[in-house]
Every structure is written in C-alpha cells, then in structure tokens.
Amino acid sequence: MLNIQKARHHTVKVDGVDLFYREAGRRSAPGLLLLHGQPCSSYGFRHVIGPLAEVARVVAPDLPGFGFTEAPDDYEYTFDAMARTIDVLTRKIGMEWFFLYVHDFGAPVAYYLAMARPQRVLGLIIQNGNAHQEGLGPDWDANKAYWADPTPENRKKLPEWLNFEGVRHTYVGAIPERLKPLFAPEGWHLDWERMSRPGLVDIQFRIFEDYARYVARFPDISAYHRKHQPRALLLWAGTTPISRSRRCLPMPASSSRSRCISTTRRICFWRRIIRNARRSCASSFWMYNRVRKRWLPHRNSPELFWRSSLSALLSCAPNRLRNKSSRFNLRPIAWRNRTLTRPGRKM
DSSP states (O other): OOOOOOOEEEEEEETTEEEEEEEESOTTSOEEEEOOOSSOOGGGGTTTHHHHTTTSEEEEEOOTTSTTOBOOTTOOOOHHHHHHHHHHHHHHTTOOSEEEEEOTTHHHHHHHHHHHOGGGEEEEEEESOOOSGGGSOGGGHHHHHHHHSOOHHHHHTSOOOSSHHHHHHHHHTTSOGGGGGGSOTHHHHHHHHHHTSTTHHHHHHHHHHHHHHHHHTHHHHHHHHHHHOOOEEEEOOOSSTTOOOTTTOSSOOSOTTOOOOOHHHHHHHHHHHOTTBOOOOOSSEEEEETTTTEEEEEOSOHHHHHHHHHHHHHTTSOHHHHTOGGGOOOOOEEETTEEEOOOSSOO
C-alpha cells in the first residue's frame, strides 16, 4: 500500500510574481516539476502528487496567467518569461536537479528551461507535448495562418476555445459517452472561474500567440536532444480524436487543437528527436517485464505506474546523484510473482 503524502500549498514572490505551487516529498529527494497545460492549473495533478512524492520531491506550480498565480500588469506572458520565472522558483526553494513533465502548453516552458539549464535536468516525461512539425496537422492551419498574418480577419477564422464550452471540451468534448461520468465537473468549472476574471482571456490569447515562437524553435529542441541526450519517458494516446492519454493522469491531457495522429506515427516522429526514448504508453500502461523480457500492458493504478516509471528514470540519473543512496529509493515495485521495471538498454 502506498504511503500517500499530502501536498503542501504555498505562494511565494519570485520574479515579481506571486507564484502559487503545490509541493510534496522529501527535500533531499530528486525533484520533479509538473508543468500543466492550457486551460488547467496545478489542481489537475492533485491525485498524483502524493504517490509521486514517495520517490521524488514534487513541485507543481500554477504558471503565470493560470490558476492562483498573480503576475503584475507588465508581465510578458511569454513561454520564455514563464521558464525564467520557474527557474527562479526552483532556485529559491532549493531544487537543484529535477525531472521535467513535458505536456501541452507546459512543453514550451519545460523545453526553454531545459535548453537554458541542461545540466540541471535529470530527464523528461513527455505526455502529449509537441516538439515537431508533424504534430501540427490540418487543425492547426488556421492557427499558423494567424501567426503568419495576425489580422482581424485571420483571427475570426480561429476556433472558439477561450470560453466555458471550450474549457469543458478540453476535458470531455471528444471522449466516449461511457467515460464522461468519470470526470468531475469541478475541473473545468475551476479553470473557467480563474480564466473569466477581467483581462485573463486576453492574456490566454497572448500566450497562444507566443506559441508561434515555440514552433519556430523546434530545430533548437532537436539539437538539444542530439547534444545532451536527456533520458526520456514517452506517454501518448492514439485512441481518441485529440490524442489524450486518459489513463495516465486524471486531467485533460491535450488541447482541443491537437491533431489525431496514430501512436505509432507520433513515436516515430519523437524518435527522430530522442534517441533514448523508452516506450510509448498508448491505450494502456506499458512496463518492461524482466522475467518475460518484453514490454507488457500494465493495468494497475496510475499512481503505481507513475511512481514505478519515475523510479525507472531515476535509475538513469547521473552517477554523481545516483551514488547518493540517501536521496534515492529505487527499489522496483513487485506485483505478485513479477517485478516490473525498465531495463538499462536502448530501444
């Protein structure tokens, strides 16, 4: 049985921002930064922070423009500015090394931080975070047209997503009817309550506009992977129109603007970027069975999956950290007569 650790909630002044974040785990444990997507906040990680805190020091901030974080009127609201703010946060709370959760609109923040501070990144956990042109399918044509020529006419052609129905659609708009009862409505109601404050919708649109700069840096991200070879765990879904991995996190896993690309094709695109990619998590969890020497679907709880997956990534950490046994609890998790873990080999 997991020894669940309750999250602690803080607001700290960093980079001129009143930054709200959730934290759990031992301060001596390796760090894990959970960066949420749009239109969410750290509230979406509430069910996984405790289990992950068994093996890591988990920090889940509300990015500027989201949740309970309050930024000054002159804040840039660019992904680069957000990355600098999160960098200041990690230094202020004493998180020297960390894993990065790369997801949706959190992906630009994570990659900007990783490229600026590669020596501090222990690894990447990538779930529906795009970093290749192939991920921008036909549904992004209107977005790209606006980025190239931001006229009022092109803005009118953009889909409506910065409203209550758009926020709700992010959670349940494209999933089977039989699964919709599994999603509590407070998620999208809380997101919309925070977004509907004066000026926040305009801020969200400014953040969307800055995504064009992130797309232009896709070659830089490829170069980062080739040069630094960070350890990576890939999670993706290929069974829904917007490519969500619902069994991995109890939160919206992708924006409604994502393109439907099969899991196999997405992993092929990513493996051009990440040479040491470990495995995709598609319609179920996958972990390596050392007895049968192959990857098998794993249908236990997502909390166990996340904790054991992070343990596998921790085993790949640099020797200077891994040798500090007091910081790491790397014992694999056993189910009945089988021990599931990830082998130390390339795929």
